[in-house]
Amino acid sequence: xxxxxxxxxxxxxxxxxxxxxxxxxxxxxxxxxxxxxxxxxxxxxxxxxxxxxxxxxxxxxxxxxxxxxxxxxxxxxxxxxxxxxxxxxxxxxxxxxxxxxxxxxxxxxxxxxxxxxxx
Amino acid sequence: xxxxxxxxxxxxxxxxxxxxxxxxxxxxxxxxxxxxxxxxxxxxxxxxxxxxxxxxxxxxxxxxxxxxxxxxxxxxxxxxxxxxxxxxxxxxxxxxxxxxxxxxxxxxxxxxxxxx
Numbered sequence: 177x178x179x180x181x182x183x184x185x186x187x188x189x190x191x192x193x194x195x196x197x198x199x200x201x202x203x204x205x206x207x208x209x210x211x212x213x214x215x216x217x218x219x220x221x222x223x224x225x226x227x228x229x230x231x232x233x234x235x236x237x238x239x240x241x242x243x244x245x246x247x248x249x250x251x252x253x254x255x256x257x258x259x260x261x262x263x264x265x266x267x268x269x270x271x272x273x274x275x276x277x278x279x280x281x282x283x284x285x286x287x288x289x290x291x292x293x294x295x
Numbered sequence: 296x297x298x299x300x301x302x303x304x305x306x307x308x309x310x311x312x313x314x315x316x317x318x319x320x321x322x323x324x325x326x327x328x329x330x331x332x333x334x335x336x337x338x339x340x341x342x343x344x345x346x347x348x349x350x351x352x353x354x355x356x357x358x359x360x361x362x363x364x365x366x367x368x369x370x371x372x373x374x375x376x377x378x379x380x381x382x383x384x385x386x387x388x389x390x391x392x393x394x395x396x397x398x399x400x401x402x403x404x405x406x407x408x409x410x411x
Contacts, residue, residue, distance in 0.1 A: 180337070221338075221385065221402035267337055282353070283328070283387075283400060285337030 178203045180270050182286035189258045190294050196243075197253040197289050199268030207273040210244065210251045215265040215288070224266070227251065229273070255291075263293045297321050301386050301403035308376040308410045316371040316406050318386030326389045327369040328353075328400070329361065331382040338385060344369055376410045383407050 179202045189195035201210070212224040227235045227244050234242050239259075243252045255262055268286040302317045320327065325346045330338035340353030344363040358380055360372040369388075373380060386403040 185335075219383065219405040219407075221387075221400075223399055226399070269337075282340060282343075283338075285339075287335065287337045 178205075178208075178270050178272070178282075178284045180268050180284050180286040182268055182289050184289045185287070186290045186292070188292040188294060189255070191258055191260060193258055194254060194256045195258055195291065197255075197266050197268075197291065199251045199253070199286060201249050201251065201268070201270050201284075203249070203270065203272075205272055209271045209273055210242075211269040211271065211283075212240070212242070212251075212253045213267045213269060213285075214262075215267060216263070221267075225253065258293050260293050260295060263291055265290050299386055299388055299401050299403040301384075301406050303406060304404065305407045306409070308373075308408065310376060310378065310410060312376050313372070313374050314376070316373075316384055316386075316408075318369045318371065318403060319367050320369075320386075320388040320401070321367065322388065322401065323366060324388035324390055324401070325366070327363065328387045328389075329359070329369070329371045330385045330387065331355065332385060332405075333382050341371065341384075373408075378410050381408060381410045 181200045208229045210227045214222045214224050225235050225237045225240050234244050239256045241254045265288045267288045270284045299320045328343045329341040332338045339355050341359050342361040344350045347363050347366050350361050350363050363369050384406045387400045389400045
């Protein structure tokens with residue numbers, strides 16, 4: 177079974193600075209997706225960024241980028257120019273890409289990292 | 296756009312009571328999911344459905360039941376509520392991954408349930 181580990185329960189960053197959130201995972205599969213989801217106090221889960229395992233290029237979305245190290249099974253999230261609105265819980269998640277119906281339904285989440293942004 | 300709609304947003308139950316958490320999506324998604332989120336934890340999959348009439352167990356299905364009579368609706372039933380079911384419940388949906396790179400999950404805003 178796949179597992180996702182986020183070793184930082186809490187992180188803090190100064191506004192406008194850069195912060196990196198860590199995520200490692202364990203799987204025997206070669207093809208999969210990785211995600212970072214943001215959960216603000218409103219509870220709504222918001223997709224921040226995703227990475228396909230077969231792509232070597234790291235995904236970027238505006239101020240958000242990832243460092244995907246497939247061999248090390250590491251998937252960290254870098255937030256540049258941090259803003260007050262970035263404060264939230266961040267969840268790393270794994271999803272299989274098995275090409276059979278019912279094979280990729282399981283999105284496995286880490287326990288989350290609470291990010292505080294200080295003005 | 297409504298997206299994924301969950302009702303109710305909050306509910307308090309007494310031990311042994313039953314209730315149904317409602318979930319509806321208007322995006323014509325085949326896949327639907329129920330997750331629970333305990334304090335300080337990530338989301339755990341309770342049940343999922345890959346289409347109308349098809350459901351299957353996730354990681355933590357005990358104490359719950361689901362049905363999927365239509366593409367739009369995926370209700371979650373708690374038959375005999377227990378304190379261990381106190382949690383925040385999220386419904387989510389997505390296109391079938393067989394249709395391409397539509398693996399993004401759309402989440403509802405959650406239902407906070409307390410069993411006392």
